[in-house]
Amino acid sequence: MAVNLSPPRPEDLLPVKGVKLGVAEAGIRKAGRKDLLLMTLAEGTCVSGVFTQNRFCAAPVQVAKEHLASGGLPRALLVNTGNANAGTGEAGIASAKASCDAAARLAGCDSRQVLPFSTGVIMEPLPVERIVAGLPGCIADLREDNWARAAEAIMTTDTVPKARSRRAQLAGGVATVTGIAKGAGMIRPDMATLLAFVATDAPVARGALGALLADAAARSFNRISVDGDTSTNDSFVLIATGARGGTVIDNAGHPGFAALREAVLEVSQGLAQAIVRDGEGATKFITVRVEKGRDEAECADVAYAIAHSPLVKTAFSASDPNLGRLLAAIGNAGVRDLEVGRVELYLDEVLVSRDGGRAPAYREEDGKRVMAKSEITVRVVLNRGLVATTVWTCDLSHDYVTINAQYRT
Amino acid sequence: MAVNLSPPRPEDLLPVKGVKLGVAEAGIRKAGRKDLLLMTLAEGTCVSGVFTQNRFCAAPVQVAKEHLASGGLPRALLVNTGNANAGTGEAGIASAKASCDAAARLAGCDSRQVLPFSTGVIMEPLPVERIVAGLPGCIADLREDNWARAAEAIMTTDTVPKARSRRAQLAGGVATVTGIAKGAGMIRPDMATLLAFVATDAPVARGALGALLADAAARSFNRISVDGDTSTNDSFVLIATGARGGTVIDNAGHPGFAALREAVLEVSQGLAQAIVRDGEGATKFITVRVEKGRDEAECADVAYAIAHSPLVKTAFSASDPNLGRLLAAIGNAGVRDLEVGRVELYLDEVLVSRDGGRAPAYREEDGKRVMAKSEITVRVVLNRGLVATTVWTCDLSHDYVTINAQYRT
Numbered sequence A, B: 001m002a003v004n005l006s007p008p009r010p011e012d013l014l015p016v017k018g019v020k021l022g023v024a025e026a027g028i029r030k031a032g033r034k035d036l037l038l039m040t041l042a043e044g045t046c047v048s049g050v051f052t053q054n055r056f057c058a059a060p061v062q063v064a065k066e067h068l069a070s071g072g073l074p075r076a077l078l079v080n081t082g083n084a085n086a087g088t089g090e091a092g093i094a095s096a097k098a099s100c101d102a103a104a105r106l107a108g109c110d111s112r113q114v115l116p117f118s119t120g121v122i123m124e125p126l127p128v129e130r131i132v133a134g135l136p137g138c139i140a141d142l143r144e145d146n147w148a149r150a151a152e153a154i155m156t157t158d159t160v161p162k163a164r165s166r167r168a169q170l171a172g173g174v175a176t177v178t179g180i181a182k183g184a185g186m187i188r189p190d191m192a193t194l195l196a197f198v199a200t201d202a203p204v205a206r207g208a209l210g211a212l213l214a215d216a217a218a219r220s221f222n223r224i225s226v227d228g229d230t231s232t233n234d235s236f237v238l239i240a241t242g243a244r245g246g247t248v249i250d251n252a253g254h255p256g257f258a259a260l261r262e263a264v265l266e267v268s269q270g271l272a273q274a275i276v277r278d279g280e281g282a283t284k285f286i287t288v289r290v291e292k293g294r295d296e297a298e299c300a301d302v303a304y305a306i307a308h309s310p311l312v313k314t315a316f317s318a319s320d321p322n323l324g325r326l327l328a329a330i331g332n333a334g335v336r337d338l339e340v341g342r343v344e345l346y347l348d349e350v351l352v353s354r355d356g357g358r359a360p361a362y363r364e365e366d367g368k369r370v371m372a373k374s375e376i377t378v379r380v381v382l383n384r385g386l387v388a389t390t391v392w393t394c395d396l397s398h399d400y401v402t403i404n405a406q407y408r409t
Helices: A059-069 A089-107 A128-141 A147-153 A206-219 A257-277 A296-308 A310-317 A324-331 A364-371 A398-405 B059-069 B089-107 B128-141 B147-153 B206-219 B257-277 B296-308 B310-317 B324-331 B364-371 B398-405
Strands: A019-024 A036-041 A046-051 A076-083 A114-121 A162-170 A173-181 A196-200 A235-240 A285-293 A344-347 A350-354 A375-381 A387-394 B019-024 B036-041 B046-051 B076-083 B114-121 B162-170 B173-181 B196-200 B235-240 B285-293 B344-347 B350-354 B375-381 B387-394
Touching: A019 A128, A019 A147, A036 A089, A036 A128, A036 A147, A046 A059, A046 A206, A059 A089, A059 A114, A076 A089, A076 A128, A089 A114, A089 A128, A147 A162, A147 A173, A162 A257, A173 A257, A196 A257, A206 A235, A206 A257, A257 A285, A257 A387, A285 A296, A296 A310, A296 A324, A296 A375, A296 A387, A310 A324, A310 B398, A324 A344, A324 A350, A324 A375, A344 A364, A350 A364, A398 B310, A398 B398, B019 B128, B019 B147, B036 B089, B036 B128, B036 B147, B046 B059, B046 B206, B059 B089, B059 B114, B076 B089, B089 B114, B089 B128, B147 B162, B147 B173, B162 B257, B173 B257, B196 B257, B206 B235, B206 B257, B257 B285, B257 B387, B285 B296, B296 B310, B296 B324, B296 B375, B296 B387, B310 B324, B324 B344, B324 B350, B324 B375, B344 B364, B350 B364
Parallel strands: A076 A114, A196 A235, A285 A375, B076 B114, B196 B235, B285 B375
Antiparallel strands: A019 A036, A036 A076, A046 A235, A162 A173, A173 A196, A285 A387, A344 A350, A344 A375, B019 B036, B036 B076, B046 B235, B162 B173, B173 B196, B285 B387, B344 B350, B344 B375
8 A cells, every 4th residue: 555645636637738648458468457558749849768777678778768869859659568578688679669660650750759668577578469459549549638547557566656747937937847657666766767757848958858857867766765676677758848839948057947947856756756655565655864975975875775674674664663773774885984973863853873872862662653654754964074865765564575476466 | 484494403513622612591682591602712722703894883893803803812702692782882882891801700811802792683782781690601501512502592583593513634633613603684794694603623823714714704604695684793703722733724725724614614604504594584595606707796796686686585485487587686786788688597407588588498387396496596697707606595575574573572
């Protein structure tokens, strides 16, 4: 059951002029569920993407990168669930390209203007013929106000669809930013998380769009972890249709850049946090904040050491303030010259540890009170610099084991 | 329930001349169980140790390192369970030293000739007075044939005591090597694992003893993982009493060095594997063998990426051949220039993947047959070099979550 996460209400999701979405039941793995999504993009739309660093990166990731690099502006995104088309070798590349060919014929564009995305079981052949058969259904369903159904069509072990909208005030009017994402397990994005698509109707040039994407990825999808496993298929795509008009945002000094960056970041963080809230078996949403570090890297190392520790995560699951495990995780972060005597550890507002040991005023009942909550902040103050970072994660419960034991059944 | 692991039979454990062991019920955390061990060492015994790299390393680890570096030959090892004396700041150091003082008075040596070791809950004050009160019981119990009871006295969440003996044929007769170890969770040793003590009656000089220790650690305790969490208290100590006599083994060229290295390695590997077999919640014992890598580091990175992946571990727990997760883990090992098209993946003798995808001859039923076993070898052939390494791990089951949710209750 997801932690304090409701499905988006369709009426809260703002259409993005220039983006249409259509879904279908293609029966890729299971019958009777939406599992295919086609997004079409208006002419002139600019697209930027970041992808998994997993060396076994999936065939669709390889093809999407190749198509993005080919220089033509993308006109469609094709997304399937039920099959990751990863660990499928040369045949997988051919299948991804065949899917793009079919979508291109229906959408009236070149095959290289279609970007493919897949998610689901790894190392099984992609059933291309089912995707091809499902595509006319997607075409018939294409609408600008279809974001909620699209969020549903890309789910795998997700229990709640994930979508967010924000408005950004630009010179000459308001721009819209709407995004969807999926993911619940194999979540420890290295560049971006498994399938997130964020679109705006603001006009943005390619370089500025890449900067917005990198900023949002670094502070949202690249700062979450469910289980520390980086997926083969992670992809985060930012789309700017320009359909709202106005001057093109082409650099960080443009008057609209900051407002748009803020809106893109808010949508991305909302989606990234939704993935953690709906993490496999999650019962708690945990914010790990590391402060006063020397650099971003060491703050992230400490935060992820906590976020990835099975012992920390099972203690959270049990609401047990076995907080020495947090110290062990911090000591285990690979920051070789860390002076543990300077580290302060807080659970919400409760000071748990300083001077290398338990804080004199700490009482077990204070720890118990915080641990019983469903939203908890772990704050580590390193006291050796000026940099801070935040990582979001969840606990490790029996349901995680159950879900992943039964994943293919 | 441990995987194919029986308690050692006392009669199989060979006494090591010069080492006496005595245990007591000190009531450190719970009443009615042996939780205190004193090992006394004959005069002239040489001792070498490696310790955790966790920055929050425990007070006893700090004191043991200091005492070892002080230059005097150790005469006693003092081991308690129920409390790790880690994350305890300056007070923890004082407690560890007070325990050594008490042991030294009874053993008739200097306090710096006592090495302290602790294991149990982190960030709680060590009850020194209970240890002091328990020590006379240990003294009264001191015997050379007490290894089995000693193995029992150092257990925490272990379900089976761990001890091994081997003989080594040296010039002029046979030497004995006997060791004990404990550990079941927070197991991903960086230098050595939580409390392993191996002793021989062969005469070994300090430098040669350090070489034997480093070799054994690298191929045993430093090659196992239960949950990827490196403990604050890991310590692996090699003891040479010299009581059997003969020429001192003082370098790797000495005729006895190779035989003794083999015996020490066998004892250490047996103990390390026993820790994995008794890993918290373990139902399967998994050998991860990575071959034809460029160097030891990349082989270990790939092996640990598999051994640490919760998705791989839950698939093993469920006996589900969801083997794409193994590819994802390999791709996730941080070997940036890995050519996935050259990688071969075997489950026991079954070729699962090559050319970046599923092997044409692979059949699901073959995967199922191997996954149903309690002992499984995952073999990854990188085909880019000549180096191989092996890591031992276990699966991630419901019981791991249960054990760690209830650890302090």
